[in-house]
Amino acid sequence: MNDIYVIGVGMTPFGRHLDLDMKALTRQAVEAALADAAMQKEQLEAAFFGNTSQGHMEGQHMIRGQIALRAMGIGRIPVVNIENACASGSSAFALACSHLKSGAGDVALAVGTEKMFSTDKARMFSVFDSAWDISRAQEIRDSLMKLGREVSVPEGSTSPKPYSVFMDVYAAFARSHMRTFGTTQRQLAAVAAKNHNHSVHNPLSQYRVAYTIDEILAAPPITYPLTLPMCSPISDGAAAAILCTGKALKRLNLDASRAIRVLASVVQSGSDRDESDYRSHCTALAATKAYELAGVGAADISVAEVHDATAMGEIIQSENLGFCEFGMGGVIAERGETSIGGRIPINPSGGLESKGHPVGATGLAQIHELVTQLRGEAGTRQVESARLALAENGGGLEGIEEAVACITILGR
Numbered sequence: 001m002n003d004i005y006v007i008g009v010g011m012t013p014f015g016r017h018l019d020l021d022m023k024a025l026t027r028q029a030v031e032a033a034l035a036d037a038a039m040q041k042e043q044l045e046a047a048f049f050g051n052t053s054q055g056h057m058e059g060q061h062m063i064r065g066q067i068a069l070r071a072m073g074i075g076r077i078p079v080v081n082i083e084n085a086c087a088s089g090s091s092a093f094a095l096a097c098s099h100l101k102s103g104a105g106d107v108a109l110a111v112g113t114e115k116m117f118s119t120d121k122a123r124m125f126s127v128f129d130s131a132w133d134i135s136r137a138q139e140i141r142d143s144l145m146k147l148g149r150e151v152s153v154p155e156g157s158t159s160p161k162p163y164s165v166f167m168d169v170y171a172a173f174a175r176s177h178m179r180t181f182g183t184t185q186r187q188l189a190a191v192a193a194k195n196h197n198h199s200v201h202n203p204l205s206q207y208r209v210a211y212t213i214d215e216i217l218a219a220p221p222i223t224y225p226l227t228l229p230m231c232s233p234i235s236d237g238a239a240a241a242i243l244c245t246g247k248a249l250k251r252l253n254l255d256a257s258r259a260i261r262v263l264a265s266v267v268q269s270g271s272d273r274d275e276s277d278y279r280s281h282c283t284a285l286a287a288t289k290a291y292e293l294a295g296v297g298a299a300d301i302s303v304a305e306v307h308d309a310t311a312m313g314e315i316i317q318s319e320n321l322g323f324c325e326f327g328m329g330g331v332i333a334e335r336g337e338t339s340i341g342g343r344i345p346i347n348p349s350g351g352l353e354s355k356g357h358p359v360g361a362t363g364l365a366q367i368h369e370l371v372t373q374l375r376g377e378a379g380t381r382q383v384e385s386a387r388l389a390l391a392e393n394g395g396g397l398e399g400i401e402e403a404v405a406c407i408t409i410l411g412r
């Protein structure tokens with residue numbers, strides 16, 4: 001992987017963009033990435049487009065990438081559409097890397113765009129219902145609910161309003177973790193407070209409101225033990241990255257001092273496993289592979305963007321990534337080790353919980369943040385001396401773990 005670079009990144013602010021369609025959001029992110037790379041759109045040689053829900057929300061089932069890119073004058077290049085649930089953006093990034101590695105071209109665009117917000121909430125939340133094998137829905141639900149057994153759910157700790165089915169999934173993961181390792185609701189709140197406090201410094205974040213741990217605990221309940229600011233919101237947005245080979249860096253006279261090297265890009269599916277076999281979690285296996293490819297270990301990582309679809313997601317994944325022992329994910333957040341300035345800063349962007357989660361764009365927004373950090377251009381949220389960065393982005397659900405695990409390691 002040593003000869004692949006990210007030369008430009010761009011993203012829209014994440015949030016509710018009822019006034020902007022897919023084409024407009026895509027254009028904003030791609031134009032920002034082109035400007036960042038000091039490149040022209042005519043220099044793009046291939047594009048990989050991540051999106052999940054437009055078929056459901058806008059009736060545009062097919063060729064979404066070609067339609068969005070052609071509207072901004074990008075055509076006559078290979079364009080491939082990628083749907084890999086909430087990991088679609090990182091999957092687009094991985095395919096752009098493979099394309100360049102194969103020698104098929106020297107410059108590739110990875111872009112993810114998603115429009116999710118709707119005033120029709122039931123329809124909006126139903127988008128998530130097919131992010132697992134619907135023919136096994138009952139079986140999967142049953143095995144998930146068993147995970148949360150033996151933890152009593154306090155009265156009034158579930159919202160009467162509709163919400164995404166994934167919040168029940170993460171609540172079951174959380175209750176299982178509480179039962180097995182003694183993780184507390186306060187530790188979940190520490191993760192969420194940390195991420196919301198980071199987002200105050202990110203102008204592209206959907207929410208930029210600081211919270212104390214007690215304020216997170218006192219927020220409206222969604223499904224025990226999750227309260228509202230522990231959950232990722234519904235978001236619209238787009239994010240893009242331009243990748244190139246070392247050869248193109250020289251040929252196109254691009255600014256090598258701002259190029260960030262891709263050390264590993266891994267995509268892996270999950271499989272059935274025993275609940276207590278943590279080491280076989282698909283993210284843990286994908287991380288091992290990525291560390292091997294990059295020739296580094298967890299202790300070498302300076303900063304990470306981790307898939308906190310809820311605060312519980314960050315706890316599980318920080319353990320799978322080897323940033324702490326299994327069971328210690330909540331403890332390290334409570335100790336401040338995952339805050340900016342801590343031992344292993346996680347989600348300096350604000351994470352999905354605060355920056356937002358327009359699912360097809362999320363993985364590329366993680367890359368946007370890490371490239372900004374590695375260049376030393378993150379302003380008041382800069383992680384000091386950031387040299388190696390890791391992004392973890394998960395998608396869908398099969399059995400008791402994600403259907404897709406994507407790990408990217410970048411270096412300066």
Ligand SMILES: CC(=O)CC(=O)SCCNC(=O)CCNC(=O)[C@H](O)C(C)(C)COP(=O)(O)OP(=O)(O)OC[C@H]1O[C@@H](n2cnc3c(N)ncnc32)[C@H](O)[C@@H]1OP(=O)(O)O
Nearest residue numbers: 086163164166207229231232233234309353394395396402
């Ligand atoms: C493997 C994987 O992990 C794959 C995945 O990624 S799965 C995750 C996919 N994404 C999801 O499932 C989405 C989850 N989110 C939800 O279900 C809902 O957004 C929610 C339950 C968190 C909130 O829904 P809701 O109760 O209808 O809240 P909503 O009406 O949007 O907002 C209420 C208020 O809270 C605010 N708010 C919403 N989310 C917020 C957040 N994360 N942080 C701070 N404030 C938030 C809103 O701005 C709003 O404020 P105002 O009243 O001042 O306008």
